[in-house]
Amino acid sequence: MEEVKLPTFESVFSIDCVIFGFEAGELKILLIERNEEPFKDWLALPGYMVEQDESIDDAAERILYELTGLRDLHMQQFYTFGEVNRHPQGRVITVAYYALIRINGQKELRPVTQFARKAIWHPVNELPKLAFDHSEIFKTGFNKIRRRLNYQPIAFELLPEKFTLTQLQSLYEAVENKKLDKRNFRKKMLSFGFLKELDEKQKGVSYRAAKLYKFDRRKYAKIFHNDMNLG
Template sequence: MEALLPKFDSVFSIDCVIFGFDKGELKVLLIERNEEPFKDCLALPGYLVEQNESIDFAANRILYELTGLKDIFMEQFYTFGEVNRHPQGRVITVAYYAILRLNATKELKPVTNYAKKAFWHPVANLPELAFDHSQIFAKALQKIKRKITYQPIAFELLPEKFTLSQLQMLYELILNKKLDKRNFRKKMLNFGILKELDEKQKGVSYRAAKLYKFDRRKYGKLFQKELTF
C-alpha cells in the first residue's frame, strides 16, 4: 500500500511566531540559528516535521526544542509554499502563532543544539530574518491585529492581574493607533469578560489603579461578540 505514493525530496517544516508583551513593548520570540543555512542568523523558531507526528504536535515539539517553552497553545495561520523559500531544497512550512505573557514564562533555553539561543526581541525594530521569516512574521502580525478585535487574545499577553491602562496600552500597541480612554473602558467593561478585583496596583509612585482579571467563565457564555475600534 505505502508504495503507491510517489516519493519526493520534499520536506515540511513548522515556523512559530510567538508574541509576548513586556515593559510596554510587544516582542517576538527569535532564535539564533546554529545550523546551516543561515548559521548564526536570527530566525523564527522552526524546524522539520517528523514523518510520524501531526503538524500540531510537531509545532509544540519544535517550539520546545528550540526555546524550552512548553504547553503553549498555538494556532496555525498560513502555509508558505513557494518553491525557493529554502536554499537547500523544497520546503513547505506551516506557520503557527501564539501570544503569551512574558512574566509567566520560564527561562528560554534551547533543548537541542539547532539553536544557539532563544530570546525576545521587540517587534518595533525587527532585524532581517533568515529564509522568508520576515514575511511570515508580517503575516502573523496582520493576523493578530484583526483577531484582537473580536477575540480576547490580548489577555494572554498580560499578567494575570492587570490595570485597564495596561490593557489599553497593549491594544494601542498592537493596533498601532491611539484609543480614547473613556471609550476604551466603557467598551471593555461592557464586553463583560473582565472581573474587577479588590486589589490595587503596587509599587507605583502615583495613584494606584484597580486590578482586573480576564474572566474566562464569562467569556465562555458569549459566543462571538465583536469588538470594533
C-alpha cells in the first residue's frame, strides 16, 4: 500500500458482504476492485459505511447494490468485526453479511458508484489476499454457510430454479469439500419430500439428460418448522 495522507474519522459503522454464487461446479464469491485509497486497486468484499438514518439491514442492501448492481437478495448478518485497527483511517466496526445467489450469466455486474471499478465473481479456492481484514471476514462467512448448509435450505438459492440432483450434489460436494455417495444422497434428499420432480429434462447436454427438480418452499415450511438434518 502506498504512503498517502488520508483523512481520519471518528467511529463509524460499515457493512461488508460475502456473496456466494455457484457456477460450473465451482463455488465463487463476489469481489470488487477498489478505486479509492486505502487499498486502491485491491480486491475487496463489497462494503461501505452505514448512514445515520438507515438500519444495518437496509444499509447492507443499499451498499451491495451500489457496488455491484445486485438487488433484492436476502442477506443475513453473520458476524461483527471490531478490532481497533482494522481500518487505517479510523475506528470502523463492520457488520458482515452473507447471501447466496444464482450466478446469472446475462445479469451484468455494474457498480453504480465510482468507489468500485468493477465487480467480479472469483472462485473461493484460489482467493488472493484481500483488502483490510476481508480475508478473515470471508473465512468466517464461509465456515458459517458450510455449517448452515446442513440445516437450512440455502443450497437452493445458489442453483437455478430448475436443477438436477447431480447439480445439487455437486454443490454440497463443493461446499463440504468431499465426495458424497450418489445413491445415498438422492435417497436422503428425496426422502425429505420438499423436492418437486418436474416433467422436464435438462437441455443442451451431449449425453442422457437428467430430470429437473424444483425446491418447494411451501412443502419445506410445512415439514420443518426450523431444521432439516443433513448432519
